[in-house]
Amino acid sequence: MVGPGGALVRQLRLGLVAALLAAGVALAPPSATPALAAGGLQIAADTVYTLDPEARRVHVAIDVRLTNTKPNSATFVYFYRHVRFPLQPDARAVRATDSAGTLSTTTKQHPRYVEAVVHLRANLYYRDSKSFKIRYDLVGGDPRSASPIRVGKAFATFGVWAWGDPGRGSVEVRTPAGFGSTIEGDELQIVNSTAGQTLTARPETPETFFAIVSSENRQAYGSTRVSLEGDVEIVIQAWPEDDAWDETVGDTLRAGLPELRELIGLDWPVDHDLNIRERFTPALEGYAGVFFTDDQRIDVSEDLDPVTIMHEASHAWFNDSLFVERWIYEGLAEEYAWRAQTGVDGEAGGLPDRPDPRDPGYVRLGTWTFPEVIRDQETDDSERYGYDTAFWVIHEVVTAAGPDQMRLAFEAAATDVTAYPGAGTPEKVAASDGWKRLLDLAQPIEDPDEAKVVKAFEDFVLGSSERRDLAGRDEARDAYRALLDAGDGWWPSWYVREPMGDWEFERAAPRMAEAMAVLGLRDQIIADAASEGLTLDGGLKTAYEAAPDGYEAATKLATDQLAAIASIADAHAKVDQAPDLIAQLGLIGETPRAGYDAARAAFERGRLQEASAAAVAAAVLVTKAPAVGQQRLLVGVAVAVLVLLVPAISVFVRRRRRAALALALASAPAAVDTAGFRPAVPGENRAPLERDAGAPIEPVQPEPSGTLAADPDGAPTPLSDGPPDVEGGPERGASPPVA
Secondary structure (H helix, E strand, O other), X not given: OOOHHHEEEEEOOOOOOOHHHHHHHHHOOOOOOXXXXXXXXXXXXXXXXXXXXXXXXEEEEEEEEEEEOOOOXXXXXXXXXXXXXXXXXXXXXXXXXXXXXXXXXXXXXXXXXXXXXXXXXXXXXXXXXXXXXXXXXXXXXXXXXXXXXXXXXXXXXXXXXOOOOOOOEEEEEEEEOOOEEEEEEOOOEEEEEOOEEEEEEOOOOHHHOEEEEEEEOHXXXXXXXXXXXXXXXXXXXXXXXXXXXXXXXXXXXXXXXXXXXXXXXXXXXXXXXXXXXXXXHHHHOOEEEEXXXXXXXXXXXXXXXXXXXXXXXXXXXXXXXXXXXHHHHHHHXXXXXXXXXXXXXXXXXXXXXXXXXXXXXXXXXXXXXXXXXXXXXXHHHHHHHHHHHHHHHHHXXXXXXXXXXXXXXXXXXXXOEOOOOOOOOOOEOOOOOOHXXXXXXXXXXXXXXXXXXXXXXXXXXXXXXXXXXXXXXXXXXXXXXXXHHXXXXXXXXXXXXXXXXXXXXXXXXXXXXXXXHHHHHHHHHHHHHHHOOOOOOOHHHHHHHOOXXXXXXXXXXXXXXXXXXXXXXHHHHHHHOOOOHHHHXXXXXXXXXXXXXXXXXXXXXXXXXXXXXXXXXXXXXXXXXXXXXXXXXXXXXXXXXXXXXXXXXXXXXXXHHHHHHHHHHHHOOOOOOOOOOOOOOOOOOOOOOXXXXXOOOOOOXXXXXXXXXOOOOOOOOOOOOOOOOOOOOOXXXXXXXXX
């Protein structure tokens, strides 16, 4: 979960009650009462805390003013001889002075405070006042010590108390130049100056005031650079007093971070120096480490815990920009820190046991959120259970998927591409990845889902409404796997894959049925094409894989391909059939095989209409060949007969013409009218040709004729032995009839 300021956090491994809570118990003031509780003692106290990094101490000075406000009675005179102050449990070198010098002071150590008793130089009577100063030091504890105080050149943290009656106390904290402070608990006003910071408060009830001041000088931290392959630049910022932490962090990262990168498979995501800063555990609000995603900075507790160091380093990848749910990225950080440390034979910790739903910290991981701070046992229990359970569930996921598949899952999550890729470039999806995307990406669709992983989600992650989302997933993914198997390398289009990725299984189911129907047609096409020795083009595959909003176009294309193949098969059968003599006669001048070959070529180029037309045309040629042959045969016979009859008819015609000519010549007058008149026919009156005045006279073309004998009265000399017999004509030797 992303916390305030974008912080990713990890719980302390030891599962203790929050360190800040423990520190607060140790540092918070107990109820303070005067040593002589006779009443009427007025206390005013102004306290100053001065941070001294060089001495590794905080110097505390309390200016106290006591006033006796208890009136004397008729029988008693009331006075005070000493006053008791509860000081911080780590107070050292307690002493008191007044204007005259040192006052007698005794101390006694209690579990939560040091009791300091200041003995007054003289009795304090009614209406008298006395002033004195209590001084002591808060000594910084060594790194990883039980002391709640740290004071060093780079970092200091300590509790601030106040004293005095209501309205009569003040607090001032002074830090040197270069230090900047943060405050937890009651409010302090910060004033900056060239000399440093001054933090002040005037609480209404000083005895209940409590704040934790943490001050650091960024320039005073150590700086150890770790440069690793892949442009990994890390700067370790340790306290100058803690060489052990510096060495542990450096050695852990040098050995484990390359292994971690290899396991995750993604490039190093930080494009600048990654600063890892040493922090006091209570200052981390009960956590061992914090990864600040906004600043790309890690704060790690002073504890020497390699797994914590690797856990926080893995948050460079595992944060809410990869998977938005806290349990996912915290579980991944735990799992991959363990794997990386195991891979380099480093300290790896152990694997968690199966969570117990009866655990006092039980929480469904889907509702496990970042509490910001751990200040009570209930929160501590919940955080401990959440980390352990997230680790256990993610371990189940990664074990089932395997490191290789998880690398693919991380790549898809980082690039926001679909968990259901197709034939082309994977489509982009929403960048917000939750438990659904994790399941889809970690469980490859080629294999059935691991039942134990789904069961882990049902038992420890999901509520009742989320579990209902799982209801149709198994059936839908089984159908999708069947579709992939049937496709045999043909990928479903986004029309199918989008609702699968969106977990809209009721919308995906009918679309998968549509796709399966297209594949059925494809299988028929492949079989039919193979029987014809045809090579399929990629048109149908493209139409199937790229169908944007339905498979109508792919279905039509498949239907057209089947029709074209059927036409080609029909043409093939007809072209290969041996033609009889009549069919051969009908195919003279025709090449149906050329049309068939053209149909095949057109089909293999994807020109289905052209292929069908060519195939049909070739088939028609063969089918009509017998009829055409018969027709040609009849025509041929007729022509042959005609060829045989024409000469005889020509002779017959010539003879008749000759007979007619001879007859005509025998009956014609002896001379031709040379004046432009046609010869007279016996028995016909002659008439001159009419002439149009002024117009040329068209002579009448003479009929072809023979030459008459000179003697018009004699009989004509026959041109041959005798004229041909003419049906209905005169007998031989008879005179021509007279009309």
